[in-house]
Every structure is written in structure tokens, then in C-alpha cells.
Amino acid sequence: MNNSPISVIIPFHNEKENLPLLIPDLRQKLRDLGHPYEIILVDDGSLDDYQESLEPHLDKQVKLVPMNRQMGKGRALTEGLKHATGELIVFMDADLQDDPGDLSNFLGKIQEGYDLVNGYRFERKDNPVIKIYSKTARWFLQQFLSSPFSDINCGFKMFRRKILDDVVLYGNNFRFLPLAAFYEGYKVGEVKVHNKPRLHGKSKYGIKKLFIGMIDMVSAYFLYKFAERPLHFFGSIGAILFVIGGMALAWVTYERIFEGILLYRRPALQYAIFLVILGIQIIMTGIIGELIVYLHHKRK
Numbered sequence: 001m002n003n004s005p006i007s008v009i010i011p012f013h014n015e016k017e018n019l020p021l022l023i024p025d026l027r028q029k030l031r032d033l034g035h036p037y038e039i040i041l042v043d044d045g046s047l048d049d050y051q052e053s054l055e056p057h058l059d060k061q062v063k064l065v066p067m068n069r070q071m072g073k074g075r076a077l078t079e080g081l082k083h084a085t086g087e088l089i090v091f092m093d094a095d096l097q098d099d100p101g102d103l104s105n106f107l108g109k110i111q112e113g114y115d116l117v118n119g120y121r122f123e124r125k126d127n128p129v130i131k132i133y134s135k136t137a138r139w140f141l142q143q144f145l146s147s148p149f150s151d152i153n154c155g156f157k158m159f160r161r162k163i164l165d166d167v168v169l170y171g172n173n174f175r176f177l178p179l180a181a182f183y184e185g186y187k188v189g190e191v192k193v194h195n196k197p198r199l200h201g202k203s204k205y206g207i208k209k210l211f212i213g214m215i216d217m218v219s220a221y222f223l224y225k226f227a228e229r230p231l232h233f234f235g236s237i238g239a240i241l242f243v244i245g246g247m248a249l250a251w252v253t254y255e256r257i258f259e260g261i262l263l264y265r266r267p268a269l270q271y272a273i274f275l276v277i278l279g280i281q282i283i284m285t286g287i288i289g290e291l292i293v294y295l296h297h298k299r300k
Contacts, residue, residue, distance in 0.1 A: 003034070003035055003036070004035060004086065004087040004088050005035060005036040005037065005038070005085065005086040005087055005088070006030065006033070006035050006036070006037045006038075006086045006088045006089075006090060006107075006158075007037070007038050007040060007084035007085060007086030007088070007089050007090065008026065008030070008037065008038070008039045008040065008090040008092060009040045009042065009077060009080035009081065009084060009089065009090065009091055009092075010022075010039065010040065010041050010042065010080075010092055010093070010094050011042045011044050011073050011076030011077055011080065011093075011094070012041060012042070012043060012044065012046065012093075012094035013043075013044040013045060013046050013070060014046050014047060014048045014050075015046070015048075015050065015094040015095060015200075016046075016048040016049065016050040016053055016200075017199075017200035018094055018095055018096050018199070018200050019041070019050060019053065019054050019057075019094055020053050020054065020057065021096060021199075022094060022096055022100075023039065023054075023057045023062060024057070025100050026039060026100040027039070027061070027062075028100075029100035029101055029103050029104070030100075030103065032104070033103060033104060033107055035088075035107075036086075037061065037086070038061050038062075038063065038084070038085065038086060039061060039062045039063070040063050040065060040080045040083050040084055041054070041062065041063065041064050041065065041094075042065045042067065042076040042077070042079050042080045043064065043065065043066040043067055044067055044070050044071060044072070044073065044075075044076040045067055045068070045069040045070030045071065063083060065079055065080060065083055067079060072171075072172070073155075073172075073174065074169065074170065074171050074172050074173065074174045075171075077091060077169065077174050078169050078170070078174075081164065081169070084161075086161070087160065087161050088107075088110065088158060088159070088160060088161070089158070089159055089160075089161055089164075090103065090106070090156075090157070090158045091155055091156065091157050091174075092155065092156045093155050093156070095198050096196060096198065096199055096200075097195055097196050097197070097198055098119075098155070098156040098193065098195075098196075099193060099194040099196060101194070102119070102156070102191070102193040102194060103158070105191040105192075105193070106119075106157075106158035106191060107158065109158075109189050109191055110158055110160070113187060114187050114188065114189045115159060115160050115162070115163055115181060115186035115187050115188065116157065116158070116159035116160070116163060116177075116178055116181045116186055116187075116188045116189075117157060117158050117159070117188070117189050117190060117191055118149055118151070118152065118154060118156075118157045118178040118188070118189075118190045118191075119151065119154040119155075119156035119157055119190065119191065119192075119193035120149075120150045120151045120154060120190045120191065120192050120193060121151050121154050121193055121194075121195035122192045122193075122195075123194070123195060124195055130210075133153075133210050133213060133214075134151065134153055137152065137153060137213065137217055138150060138151065138152070140217055140221075141179065141217065141220070144221055144225075145179060145220065145221060145224055145225065147179055147182070148182060148188065148190075149178055149179070149182075149188075149190055150190060151190070152175065152176065152178055152179060153175060153213070154193065156193050157177070157178065159177070159181065163177075163181050163184075163186055166181075166184045166186075167180040167181055167184060172212065172213075172216050173216070173219075173220070173223075175213070175216060176216070176220045176224075179220065179224060180224070183224050227293075228293060229290070229293075230285075230286050230289030230290055230292075230293065231283075231286035231287060231289060231290045232286075233286065234282050234283060234285045234286030234289065235282075235283050235286045237282050238278075238279040238280065238281070238282030238283035238284075238285075238286065239279065239283065240279070241275045241276075241278050241279035241282065242275070242276055242279030242280060242283070243279075244275050244279075245271075245272045245273070245274070245275025245276035245277075245278075245279060246272075246276060248268055248271065248272035248275065249269070249272040249273070249276065251268075252266050252268055252269050252272065
């Protein structure tokens with residue numbers, strides 16, 4: 001593992017000014033590490049005619065993987081992995097905010113026996129909205145998923161390829177790759193990285209991605225806590241609704257029998273029936289989930 005080849009995967013979208021500045025610096029830092037390397041640039045549907053400025057930098061060590069249209073960062077990273085040959089994989093961004101000089105810190109941690117090392121941007125150069133979201137995400141993941149990471153949203157990371165044998169990348173779950181590796185029992189850690197201000201272009205992170213990120217956190221909570229026991233999740237919710245509906249039914253029944261209150265005057269009856277039926281349906285969803293998990297393991 002002392003001289004393992006390194007594959008650096010960089011997805012980009014409209015980074016015409018940044019790529020010619022990033023590649024020479026990244027090349028030099030990779031040469032300093034003394035490992036064979038390759039840089040895989042994945043064009044996620046760029047529209048800024050970057051080809052002319054990038055052409056002089058392409059060779060056997062710097063490869064360009066174009067995509068037909070913008071598919072998202074997760075899809076771009078997955079496409080880059082298909083072309084990567086190294087035993088060590090690096091994810092980093094093309095906006096010059098990630099410092100190639102930090103690669104030596106990542107490699108040092110990997111050589112200590114870690115399987116995945118995530119970056120920790122201890123001095124953020126982003127706008128206040130992103131900072132608030134990152135702090136909220138950190139609190140949520142540490143409280144509800146026992147996350148050992150300080151900055152799981154940092155896109156700068158290095159890991160051993162073998163992790164991908166147990167962790168499936170799809171959609172936006174690349175954000176939680178470190179957490180998935182942690183739950184699979186791999187040795188994970190983090191290093192402080194420099195977060196430089198963006199020089200050219202505009203940030204791709206807006207309100208829409210903020211909202212999507214919040215949904216992804218809820219998705220991660222379900223996947224890593226209840227993927228093997230879905231009935232615990234759905235059963236708990238269904239049971240609560242069923243009990244509330246059952247208690248409401250018992251109350252309106254008591255009032256009808258002992259107090260003579262006519263049911264057609266009680267909208268609570270319809271709500272109670274609705275909650276009971278909804279609770280049963282949610283519980284059955286959990287049971288179906290358990291059957292799917294069982295059959296999946298049985299086929300294995």
C-alpha cells in the first residue's frame with residue numbers, strides 16, 4: 001500500500017476559469033506524494049466552452065469524461081469511478097476551494113491504517129446560509145446517527161477502493177459516503193483542510209440544494225438506522241396512530257352509549273377511523289419491508 005496509485009475524481013459544471021489553474025497545482029502536489037496518479041475530470045453537462053482552455057492539460061494522466069447533459073454531482077462521481085484505476089480514490093471539487101496541498105495529510109492518515117479520511121473545513125469561506133445548514137446537519141447526524149465526523153458535507157476526501165464493495169453510491173447519497181463506511185465497520189477519520197474562497201464563477205449551492213440536503217439527511221437516518229429492520233420504523237409510527245385512533249373511538253363510543261350523544265354530530269368519529277386505518281396501513285408497510293429484507297438475505 002506504500003506506493004498505491006491514486007485516482008483523483010473531479011466533477012465540474014461551468015468551471016472554465018478554474019480548471020486551468022487547478023490542474024497544474026494538483027499535478028505538482030501529486031508528484032510530490034511519490035505515488036502513480038491519474039486525474040479524472042468529469043464534465044457534468046458544462047455549457048461554457050471550456051474545451052479550448054483545458055486541451056493543453058489533457059494527457060495520459062489527466063483524462064476527460066464528458067457527460068451528455070447535467071446529471072448531478074452524484075452521477076458524475078459514479079461515472080468517474082468507472083474510469084478510475086487507482087487503489088486510493090480522492091473526491092475533490094473544481095472550484096479551487098479545495099487545496100491540493102492537503103493531499104499529503106489525507107495520505108498520511110490513510111497510511112496510518114484508515115480506510116476513509118474525510119475533510120474538515122475548520123475555517124469555512126461560504127455564505128452564512130451554507131454555514132447554518134452545515135452546523136444543523138452536523139448536529140442532526142451526531143445526535144441521531146452517532147456520526148464521528150465534524151463536516152460530512154465536505155466534498156474533499158480520500159478512501160480505499162475496497163469500500164465500494166460494501167457501499168453503494170447512487171443519487172445524492174455520495175454526501176453520506178463517510179457515514180456509510182463508518183456503519184459498514186471501516187476505520188474512518190478526518191483531517192483539517194483549507195477552504196479557500198471561490199475566485200471565479202458562482203456557487204452551485206442554492207436554496208434548492210439546501211432543501212434537498214435536508215431531505216437527504218432524513219433519508220440517511222432511515223437507511224442507516226432502519227434498513228435492516230423497517231418494521232421498527234414503520235411499526236412505531238403506525239402503532240402511535242393506531243393507539244390514538246383507538247382511544248378516540250373508545251371515547252366516542254362511551255359518549256354514545258352512556259351520554260346519548262349522536263355520532264353524526266361527532267367529526268371525531270371520522271378522524272378516529274381514519275387514524276386506525278392509517279396506522280394499520282403503515283404497520284403493514286413495515287411488515288412488507290421486513291419480508292423484502294428477509295428475501296434479500298435469503299437469496300444471498
